[in-house]
Amino acid sequence: MWKLLPLSALGGLILLSFGGMGLFAEEPDAEDEVLQLKGEMLKMKMDYEGKLGKMEERLQRLEEGNPRTANRPSYSSDTPQADSAIRNVVMTPEEKAKMEEELKGLMGEKKETAGPHPPIPSSQMPTVPEAAYPGGFLQRIRPGILQTYNPDISVIGDFTGQFFDPGRGRGDFNWTENKFENREFADRFAMREVELGLQSAIDPYARADFFIGLHEDGIELEEGFMTLLTLPKGLQVKLGQFHTAFGKVSRTHRPEIFQVDYPLIIRNLFGDEGPKDPGISVSWLIPNPWDKYIELTQEVLTTRGANEHYYVSHLKNFFDLTPNSSLEVGLTGQTGALKTRFDKGDSQVHANIEGFDLTYRWKPITSKLKPYKSFLWSSEAYFTQLDDIGFVERDPVTNNIIFKNNAEDSWGAFTYAEYQLTRRNFVGLRLDYAQTLHDNRDYEWDITPYWTFWQSDFGRWRLQYSHTERKGITPIADSDDAFTLQTTFSIGIHRPHPF
Amino acid sequence: MNSRFNVIFRLTIRFALLTTSLGLALSLPRQTEAKLFLVATSTDIASIARFVGGDKVDVESIIQGYQNPHYVDVKPSYMVKLHKADMFVKIGLDLELWAPILAEGARNSKILYGAPGFVDASVGAEILEIPQIRVTRELGDIHLYGNPHYWLDPDNGKVIAHNILEGLRRIDPENSAYYEENEAKFDKKVDALLPQLEAKMKPYAGTKVITYHNTWPNFLNRFGLVAAGYVEPKPGVPPSPAHVTSLIEKMMMEKVKIIIQEPFYETKISQFVANKTGAKLVILSPSVLGAEGVTDYFSLFDYLIDNIIRAFQEMGIKPQT
Incomplete structure (x- = not known):
């Protein structure tokens, strides 16, 4: 049996050899097939490229034959773009960088072109899949409905950084205590205000608006009022605490006005944050044969802290001069208790104030005009008659407490103009003049150029310079200068303000 | 107080009184006008409203055809227009964020949201691109309720017409048949034009x-x-x-x-x-x-x-x- 082993092994080897030969005998056939396939594919590729080339040529001839496109850079022309398109390598990184530079130059402003829209630089954009815009993953989940009954909520941040130079008079007068100005935010950064807004309909008849100011020294109700919307005869009633109908600028919250601060006369009369007190406001849209907007507002308010009443009347007239321009003329009268910027606690005075405001706007809406240009000019003047008053003042020379008792008439005015340079850039200038309320021999004037850049509808930067000169019989700081950077930013839904 | 300021004060008060008296005199009830006054936010909606309302309505739009409907100044003169309106028709879908301010400033309870004279033209229209995730400003100006340019499909024009018809039925039921007939004609015209x-x-x-x-x-x-x-x-x-x-x-x-x-x-x-x-x-x-x-x-x-x-x-x- 063992003799058979070599034979068996030999037989096995032979069988294996045959088998192997059989296997190897098939290999040349497969190789041929692969080669054949390769050849066919190459031929197909050549045919396809040939046809593609012919199609390209035809396309080129067609486009060259079209007089409208003959002079236009196109894929079939000899432009570098065309070459790169045909190569299917559309742009090299260098070409892209060059084009981006060209675009920056064209846009005039770094990473922006125009418009009141939110101009978030693309580099700072959160990464959202491209499909988000046309409707990709945005389509998958149903939005929540729980917030339907929530009010519109907004938060506005008002940040300032001010460099302040007291200038002349520094040595002999402490500017922080002068009777003209108490620059709370001078020479420092400050989160001047955070304004929380809550706005919603109460029911079918009324709506409510709350604005809560968070300041460095605490929380304050900026405004909180209910508006009755369904009264007859063009009437509307507002109850609560609100900015009074005094003039035009002072009705807007400080973070949203055209400059960093209210004008001098507004600050002197009502303080840094404008006139706001609890009361009732009745306004009436007066019918007239010319179909013009004429609104009369009558308000009764109580001074906070002192608990005395005062009365405000305002007549607002609005005229469309052209589709692109308008004029607003307002008259204001106020009488009764007045809590000026100098009155703290329960201190107050009594006064009559008459005012006049005029605002011209130009903003083209027609397609033929430049879409991102506008101009605004607004002026207000106020005449104040302070009743006989007794008040306490620190003598700036002797530093003694002195008592004054007098009646005083004074006036103040301001005018400002703002021009829109580009979609997001505005420049403006404000001129201020105000006599002090208690002594019209003292006065100050102010010139304030500023530049505003709207990062988006919801973020705004402002750079403002202010030079103030003072004259008077009392020894006061003659002048000072202030550079202010202001950034105002908002989140949430903040309803647009009336025009 | 010195005389100069007294004079100014008196003049101011007199002017206010004069204007008030004039307004009171003119605020007497107007004679009933034969036609209803419809105000639409856009010229597109106004055009459809003219088809449906026919000669029983006067229609005006707030914005012009060449204006961007997203950004409109809240001019008081628009409030005067809405003050007189019997019906206010909006594109809706929060395209006109400025419209509620106008409607509230108009002191006209007939056209406030939810009133018979308020019409949201988008109800029932085919709205595309309705966001299905939480929308933030990171995504740009995404409209929460979908793309509001829906009037650019003529089929949606029929929906707009129907919404206007519903509004007219509410405020002028006596002429419902007339408005229905007009709406049917409008639909027929759309049906004829669209295939072409x-x-x-x-x-x-x-x-x-x-x-x-x-x-x-x-x-x-x-x-x-x-x-x-x-x-x-x-x-x-x-x-x-x-x-x-x-x-x-x-x-x-x-x-x-x-x-x-x-x-x-x-x-x-x-x-x-x-x-x-x-x-x-x-x-x-x-x-x-x-x-x-x-x-x-x-x-x-x-x-x-x-x-x-x-x-x-x-x-x-x-x-x-």
């Missing part, structure tokens, strides 16, 4: 275009065109160099030859893109009275289709047989 428009555009089905803003999804969807990209990187966000460069690259890769832009945006970036890619910039108004000859809702579509086909032909885009 579709037939005109059918040979170009699938053609890619670039649009400046995402104004056209309903229009493109209806007529078989494809938005290959947008000049704005996100809705309402102005173009950035990086985005424009990538758009140019995309257009060259995909050989897109048409850029559609509304008349109220600056054209320099779109023109730059067109120059670089050999594409044609076509300025198209998406609204009635936004271009010459576009006098009503039907001529709007004739104008749009004709101008797009002309642009295709100029760019050598051949109709597919």
Whole structure:
């Protein structure tokens, strides 16, 4: 049996050899097939490229034959773009960088072109899949409905950084205590205000608006009022605490006005944050044969802290001069208790104030005009008659407490103009003049150029310079200068303000 | 108080009293006018309202056809218009964020939200691109309730007409039959026009275009065109160099030859893109009275289709047989 082993092994080897030969005998056939396939594919590729080339040529001839496109850079022309398109390598990184530079130059402003829209630089954009815009993953989940009954909520941040130079008079007068100005935010950064807004309909008849100011020294109700919307005869009633109908600028919250601060006369009369007190406001849209907007507002308010009443009347007239321009003329009268910027606690005075405001706007809406240009000019003047008053003042020379008792008439005015340079850039200038309320021999004037850049509808930067000169019989700081950077930013839904 | 200020004060008070007296005299009830007064936010809605209301209504719009409906100043003069209105028709979907301020300032309870004279024209319309995730401003000006340019599909025009009809039935039930008849005529006209428009555009089905803003999804969807990209990187966000460069690259890769832009945006970036890619910039108004000859809702579509086909032909885009 063992003799058979070599034979068996030999037989096995032979069988294996045959088998192997059989296997190897098939290999040349497969190789041929692969080669054949390769050849066919190459031929197909050549045919396809040939046809593609012919199609390209035809396309080129067609486009060259079209007089409208003959002079236009196109894929079939000899432009570098065309070459790169045909190569299917559309742009090299260098070409892209060059084009981006060209675009920056064209846009005039770094990473922006125009418009009141939110101009978030693309580099700072959160990464959202491209499909988000046309409707990709945005389509998958149903939005929540729980917030339907929530009010519109907004938060506005008002940040300032001010460099302040007291200038002349520094040595002999402490500017922080002068009777003209108490620059709370001078020479420092400050989160001047955070304004929380809550706005919603109460029911079918009324709506409510709350604005809560968070300041460095605490929380304050900026405004909180209910508006009755369904009264007859063009009437509307507002109850609560609100900015009074005094003039035009002072009705807007400080973070949203055209400059960093209210004008001098507004600050002197009502303080840094404008006139706001609890009361009732009745306004009436007066019918007239010319179909013009004429609104009369009558308000009764109580001074906070002192608990005395005062009365405000305002007549607002609005005229469309052209589709692109308008004029607003307002008259204001106020009488009764007045809590000026100098009155703290329960201190107050009594006064009559008459005012006049005029605002011209130009903003083209027609397609033929430049879409991102506008101009605004607004002026207000106020005449104040302070009743006989007794008040306490620190003598700036002797530093003694002195008592004054007098009646005083004074006036103040301001005018400002703002021009829109580009979609997001505005420049403006404000001129201020105000006599002090208690002594019209003292006065100050102010010139304030500023530049505003709207990062988006919801973020705004402002750079403002202010030079103030003072004259008077009392020894006061003659002048000072202030550079202010202001950034105002908002989140949430903040309803647009009336025009 | 000195005399000068007293004089000014007295004059002010007198003027206020005079104006008040005049207003009181004029505030007596007006004679009942034969026609209802409808105010629509846009010229498109106003045009449809004219068809439905016929000679029983006077219709005015707040904005003009060449204006951007997203941004409208809340002018008091618009409030005066709404003060007199019997019905107020909005495009809706939060396109006109300025409209509630106007309606509330108008002191007209007939047209406030929820009142019989308030009509949201979007109810029941086919709305595209309704966000399905939490929307933040990171996504640009995404409208929470979907793309509000839905009137650019004539089928949605019929829905708008029906919503206006419902409003007219509420405020003027006596003439319901008349308004229903008008609405039926309007629908019939749409049904007759739409196949013609579709037939005109059918040979170009699938053609890619670039649009400046995402104004056209309903229009493109209806007529078989494809938005290959947008000049704005996100809705309402102005173009950035990086985005424009990538758009140019995309257009060259995909050989897109048409850029559609509304008349109220600056054209320099779109023109730059067109120059670089050999594409044609076509300025198209998406609204009635936004271009010459576009006098009503039907001529709007004739104008749009004709101008797009002309642009295709100029760019050598051949109709597919």
